[in-house]
Amino acid sequence: MDKFAAAIGYKASGLSFILYKMPESAKYLTFGVPKASGGMRTIHAPTEKLKRLQGRLASVLLECNSEIHEKNPLPPLSHGFEKGRSIFTNAWEHKSRRYVLNIDIENFFPTINFGRIRGFFISNKDYALPAKAATLVAQIACFQGKLPQGSPCSPIVANLIAHLLDVRMVRLAKARTCTYSRYADDLTFSTNQKHFPSAIAEELTGYPGSWVLSDDLLNEVARTGFSVNHCKTRMQLRSSRQMVTGLTVNEKVNISADYYRKARKMCSSLFNHGHYYTELAAPLAPTLTVLGAAAAPLTSAPKFIEATAPLEGILSHIYYVKHLQSVKSEPDNEVRKAKGNNKVKYPAYRNMYKKFLYFRHFINPNEPLIVCEGKTDNIYLRSALKALDPAYPQLAEVKGGKLFTKIRLLKHSRTEHDILELSGGSGNIANFIAHYKSAVFNYKFRPMKFPIIVLVDNDSGQLGSVFAQANKLIKTGGPIGFTTINDFYHLCHNLYLIKTPEIGTAGESCMEDLFEASVLATTLDGKAFNPKDDKDTATQYGKFVFADKVVRPNYDKINFSQFAVILNRILAVMTHYSANKPRAATP
DSSP: OHHHHHHTTOOHHHHHIIIIISOGGGTEEEEEEEOTTSSEEEEEEEOHHHHHHHHHHHHHHHHHHHHHHHHSOOOOSBOSSOTTOOHHHHHHTTSSOSEEEEEEBTTHHHHSBHHHHHHHHHHOTTTOOOHHHHHHHHHHHOBTTBOOTTOTTHHHHHHHHHHHHHHHHHHHHHHTTOEEEEETTEEEEEEOSSSOOTTTEEEOTTOTTOEEEOHHHHHHHHHTTOOBOGGGOEEEETTSOOEETTEEOSSSOBOOHHHHHHHHHHHHHHHHHSEEEEOOSTTSOOEEEETTSOOOOSSOOSSOOOSSHHHHHHHHHHHHHHHHHHHHHOTTSSSEEOTTSOOEEOOHHHHHHHHHHHIIIIISOSSOEEEOSSHHHHHHHHHHHHHHTTSOTTTEEEETTEEEESSEEOOOOHHIIIIIOOOSSHHHHHHHHHHHHHHGGGOSOBOOOSOEEEEEOBSGGGTTTHHHHHHHHOSBSOSOOTTOOOSOEEEETTEEEEEOOOOTTTOOBOGGGGSOHHHHTOOBTTBEEOOSSSOOTTTEEOHHHIIIIIITTTGGGSOOGGGHHHHHHHHHHHHHHHHHOOOOBOO
């Protein structure tokens, strides 16, 4: 127990408590979600303590799996729950084929029981765990003796157990000139042969369109401990729409036209009226999703739906698939130059996603939003709020050592970088400000309940970019320059600009200037901090390392008093907007 617990980062006592002392009722939450094909799928979601333990186990198993693949560098046969693989890579294996056969494994996760898991980790030559350790793995992974859907370690365990199934299916497919792949419980075979091999499946004589799986295939599936759900077996011919893991594969991997049309219709309704219909899987009827309140289902839906979350998932999925298709097929084709000028022209699916994200972040924010120049500024502000608690109850509070903000800091994620083009830096901020006034009128429904606050460094480098664009729009507080000392500048609509505090006779400053000299002098592995881009990486480290390794973990030891100026300016904007908020546009 001690060695096993240590291997997954636990004390033996903590592991024993979760496995043997916690009542079963406190380990899982059980609920149903609608299946795309109809009916409900039962999910057993672990509660926080067990989820953390299962996550640790999953991480260790993934690390072991990576080491195994390094020694035996064969690509994994599963496309589900594998790094660098997805529904897209799974579908890509079967594009432009004469025949595409889809097979579903019945009760995939529940079929993998306690005994199978324990036996695998004992007998598998790559793991070969002692019996007690294998038992502990199975106890952590299982619920009521089976692998539950909803656990963070279920995917990796399922892939390990199902690898034998993959090996046998690949062998069967290759011998018949077919391609095979698996995504979770979905098996797919495809070929361009004139006739689909009867050793895998054949069409029933006298029943066109009715196909049955071969005894060879069914026996191989059964030998690996699984069974086929015959109701979901389907053969798709080139003359019809061919689907693999929800994507069309006739000529290229793509979203179905019907799926895309519905997404576009939902966006139009949201931008014009503030609500949209989302079609849930049968037997549930469509649900009206309304902004600003819990959605009232038109019939008895299992739970309320948050306003924009379902649509965001749909648009993210569309962007992911279409972007990958573009990159894999024509790497230089996604971004084109508009005819007659040098403006960038993006595809419609990207513009639709951008318009949605713009709406969610800026037109209909659910709390005041701070837009900083870079991700390090977000870390500084969060650390300052945590250190200065409870001085700013309107902005944040700390409970149990965890920070709960009442404002939102725009994440500098890949999405913001690729879609919103707000990856940080004065150039992107200036462009955002320049187009904000006109962009707002792309939406008939404009609640704008909260302010959008752009926070920038106060330096002369902003004169020709951020400050120049802001001065073209300014309503209150102008003109803007690095020597001006206004608390804030109201630019237009709900958009505001604030600067870092004016320091010294020159007045210029950046966020790092707000830290004491002793903090800035912190060395890491013999390297000194240099906030500039052109630095000697052999002897110096940059902003992100400073924020992540110095500021974040030592927030309680750092003097954040100079950050009070910024926080007070944010409060001043919130007060001003509350008193001068324009009437929302709600057609």
